[in-house]
Amino acid sequence: MSDPTQHPLSADAVLSCAGVRRSFPVGERRLEILHGINLELRAGERLALMGTSGAGKTTLLHILGLLDRPTEGSVRVAGEDAWSLSPKRRANLRNQKIGFVFQFYHLLPELSALENAVLPAMIKLSRRAFRSNRAEFLDRATTMLTRFGLADRLGHRPSQLSGGEQQRIAIARALLLDPPILIADEPTGNLDRGTGEKVLEILLDEQSARGVALMLVTHDERLAKRCERVLYMEDGLIQADSSAPIPT
Amino acid sequence: MFRTFLSLRYLKARKTNWIGMAGILVAVGALVLILSIMAGFLEESRRTLRGNLADLVIQPSFQSSVLQENGDWVPMQTDVERMLEIIREDPDVVAATPQLQWYGIFAPDGGESALEKPMQDAIQLIELVGIDVEGEGEATDFRESLEAEYGKKPGMGKFCNVGRPEDVEDPFVNLRDVRQRRTRLKVPILVGEQLAYLWGLRRGQEVSLVTATYDEASSKLNETAANARFQVVGSFRSKDNETDSRRIYMDRRALADFLQRDRLWSAVLVKLDDYERDKDAVRARLWSKLHAEGFLSAPGIRLNEFRTWEDFRATLLAAIQNEKALMGIMLSLVLVVAGFTVFALLSMMVTEKRRDIGILCALGATPRGVLALFLMIGLWEAVIGSALGALVGITGAYNIDAIERKLSSVFGFQIFNREIYLFDHIPAEVSFSGVAWIVGGAVFSTLLFAAIPAWRASRLDPVEALRHE
Ligand SMILES: Nc1ncnc2c1ncn2[C@@H]1O[C@H](COP(=O)(O)OP(=O)(O)O)[C@@H](O)[C@H]1O
Ligand SMILES: [Mg+2]
Numbered sequence: 001m002s003d004p005t006q007h008p009l010s011a012d013a014v015l016s017c018a019g020v021r022r023s024f025p026v027g028e029r030r031l032e033i034l035h036g037i038n039l040e041l042r043a044g045e046r047l048a049l050m051g052t053s054g055a056g057k058t059t060l061l062h063i064l065g066l067l068d069r070p071t072e073g074s075v076r077v078a079g080e081d082a083w084s085l086s087p088k089r090r091a092n093l094r095n096q097k098i099g100f101v102f103q104f105y106h107l108l109p110e111l112s113a114l115e116n117a118v119l120p121a122m123i124k125l126s127r128r129a130f131r132s133n134r135a136e137f138l139d140r141a142t143t144m145l146t147r148f149g150l151a152d153r154l155g156h157r158p159s160q161l162s163g164g165e166q167q168r169i170a171i172a173r174a175l176l177l178d179p180p181i182l183i184a185d186e187p188t189g190n191l192d193r194g195t196g197e198k199v200l201e202i203l204l205d206e207q208s209a210r211g212v213a214l215m216l217v218t219h220d221e222r223l224a225k226r227c228e229r230v231l232y233m234e235d236g237l238i239q240a241d242s243s244a245p246i247p248t
Numbered sequence: 249m250f251r252t253f254l255s256l257r258y259l260k261a262r263k264t265n266w267i268g269m270a271g272i273l274v275a276v277g278a279l280v281l282i283l284s285i286m287a288g289f290l291e292e293s294r295r296t297l298r299g300n301l302a303d304l305v306i307q308p309s310f311q312s313s314v315l316q317e318n319g320d321w322v323p324m325q326t327d328v329e330r331m332l333e334i335i336r337e338d339p340d341v342v343a344a345t346p347q348l349q350w351y352g353i354f355a356p357d358g359g360e361s362a363l364e365k366p367m368q369d370a371i372q373l374i375e376l377v378g379i380d381v382e383g384e385g386e387a388t389d390f391r392e393s394l395e396a397e398y399g400k401k402p403g404m405g406k407f408c409n410v411g412r413p414e415d416v417e418d419p420f421v422n423l424r425d426v427r428q429r430r431t432r433l434k435v436p437i438l439v440g441e442q443l444a445y446l447w448g449l450r451r452g453q454e455v456s457l458v459t460a461t462y463d464e465a466s467s468k469l470n471e472t473a474a475n476a477r478f479q480v481v482g483s484f485r486s487k488d489n490e491t492d493s494r495r496i497y498m499d500r501r502a503l504a505d506f507l508q509r510d511r512l513w514s515a516v517l518v519k520l521d522d523y524e525r526d527k528d529a530v531r532a533r534l535w536s537k538l539h540a541e542g543f544l545s546a547p548g549i550r551l552n553e554f555r556t557w558e559d560f561r562a563t564l565l566a567a568i569q570n571e572k573a574l575m576g577i578m579l580s581l582v583l584v585v586a587g588f589t590v591f592a593l594l595s596m597m598v599t600e601k602r603r604d605i606g607i608l609c610a611l612g613a614t615p616r617g618v619l620a621l622f623l624m625i626g627l628w629e630a631v632i633g634s635a636l637g638a639l640v641g642i643t644g645a646y647n648i649d650a651i652e653r654k655l656s657s658v659f660g661f662q663i664f665n666r667e668i669y670l671f672d673h674i675p676a677e678v679s680f681s682g683v684a685w686i687v688g689g690a691v692f693s694t695l696l697f698a699a700i701p702a703w704r705a706s707r708l709d710p711v712e713a714l715r716h717e
Contacts, residue, residue: 062714094611102610122250122253
């Protein structure tokens with residue numbers, strides 16, 4: 001199944017999967033959640049993934065983000081078959097090629113906003129390398145957080161910040177190492193409408209400014225309309241791939 | 249990089265980690281303190297065991313002849329002056345002095361009734377030791393054993409009147425008078441403290457000694473026993489029970505007179521500049537020289553002619569050493585307990601921090617990195633805890649007397665009863681290699697225990713950890 005010829009062969013695909021199935025053991029039996037997914041994300045593209053709750057979107061994103069291993073099928077990130085790599089190389093891909101924004105922000109509570117934002121650099125670099133590039137990364141994170149309107153929140157702990165503020169830090173964290181791929185799982189799902197829209201604007205602005213490919217799970221039709229492509233998922237399958245008009 | 253940073257941050261932010269650190273601190277501190285005191289006690293016991301033994305004791309076997317390397321037999325030499333000359337030539341020798349030793353039975357006046365009582369302890373062979381006061385003082389702790397007498401030991405107050413301080417310089421001062429007056433009746437003697445205690449001896453008391461003498465010409469014991477009167481001029485305390493309960497010191501010539509013998513010595517005591525450093529070298533050197541001149545048998549023939557003080561006490565010293573090792577092993581169980589505390593706390597932390605672990609994985613941390621992160625938390629706890637613990641233990645050991653006094657006054661009773669022990673202070677000896685072993689052991693044991701939760705953390709499924717808020 002990991003035969004790369006099965007992947008859609010766009011020259012500019014930064015992320016793709018082919019024949020991905022995922023099943024979980026439930027009691028004695030295995031319950032299949034994903035029934036063979038093929039998709040690709042092209043460089044700089046903005047792709048929305050929609051579907052009813054429980055369709056398997058989060059499961060798919062975890063697989064695309066290399067956090068979860070498909071029961072069958074393969075995932076290619078930046079041209080490499082992720083699950084045939086060593087755990088270390090795969091961790092490097094996660095670290096440098098993929099930015100992940102979660103529904104629940106997932107910041108480390110013991111770190112300040114700024115520290116959370118530079119965490120990917122800390123993970124990437126050795127102590128010495130980080131020390132010599134420290135100023136650069138802190139600067140980059142500070143600039144981003146300032147742009148996101150968090151200039152006076154840099155030293156705050158996540159528990160001292162609102163959900164919108166936390167999600168903006170999470171976006172800064174995801175973009176710190178300039179990954180070609182950004183995966184966002186209902187980034188505004190936990191925010192009220194006004195806040196959510198502001199956060200979304202930031203996310204979309206950054207995406208187009210950087211030309212990073214974005215894969216976005218959302219329930220918001222208006223947002224989906226602003227994406228170049230929309231995929232509909234139902235019961236573990238992609239039902240419709242529409243660059244064409246979205247059925248309403 | 250994130251391992252160092254995050255482990256320190258977690259350590260700082262989560263106060264429960266301090267409990268583990270405190271546990272290690274207490275364990276290491278207590279271990280250092282207890283082992284220091286133990287080592288002090290054992291070292292003090294070692295000194296006690298030594299009593300008035302000299303560094304090296306040479307006791308020729310006085311055979312008729314000695315076999316040389318070339319196969320010749322040469323007559324065994326007995327000229328002690330020549331022997332002392334050879335010994336004193338050695339650069340590492342500080343002092344050497346002759347001694348005459350014999351054995352006898354001791355019977356004080358009015359002791360008859362005592363002998364009829366079941367006093368097996370009292371009825372024993374007494375070591376009669378003839379010494380040169382000056383030389384004995386230089387080669388052994390003889391003088392210190394006299395000085396220890398005066399008023400220092402409240403528990404032994406009963407015998408403080410045996411001997412006078414001014415006699416320390418010349419404990420047999422009466423002997424001179426006696427010899428000048430040519431009265432051979434009262435030879436002054438110094439009696440071991442236990443012996444004096446047993447018989448209730450007082451200064452000035454006259455006692456009789458009985459012995460069998462040896463006829464040098466015929467190599468046989470005389471059939472008639474020698475019996476002479478002596479006078480107690482004082483007692484001594486070498487701290488070695490064996491010595492203090494069976495030894496009597498007197499002038500070497502007086503003892504030779506008593507034994508009616510011509511050879512005035514049976515042993516030579518040697519004091520070294522640095523015993524621990526030089527003992528083996530000097531022994532080998534002196535032995536070959538003395539052997540070449542016919543004083544001692546060949547080095548290979550072990551007739552116990554040449555011994556260190558430790559050779560005399562080999563069994564008890566080995567027991568002390570053994571006790572030290574055993575104590576160390578048993579007490580190191582405390583480290584296991586401290587390690588277990590860290591295990592429990594880290595396990596809790598891994599459970600609590602599941603989500604953080606998932607986030608770190610999502611951001612590109614490897615399982616090995618997560619393992620290292622939690623190991624490092626354990627490492628910091630171990631390093632900081634045991635460093636502080638070692639500091640506390642060492643400080644405590646150096647100030648144990650002051651601490652004991654303080655505690656005693658707070659609690660209102662004597663914690664360390666100075667009358668029970670032979671020491672007037674709590675002996676403590678800090679061995680820095682020992683401290684290093686304890687700290688190393690603490691770090692090792694903690695890391696071993698931390699490895700289990702750390703491994704568990706590295707095996708967590710990030711998706712599981714992230715899915716639930
Ligand atoms: N580890 C698991 N074990 C069993 N079932 C799971 C597991 N993870 C997800 N599921 C199930 O898979 C389905 C899809 O979940 P999810 O991917 O979160 O859907 P979505 O994000 O589209 O709402 C759900 O029915 C969920 O209960
Ligand atoms: Mg979901």
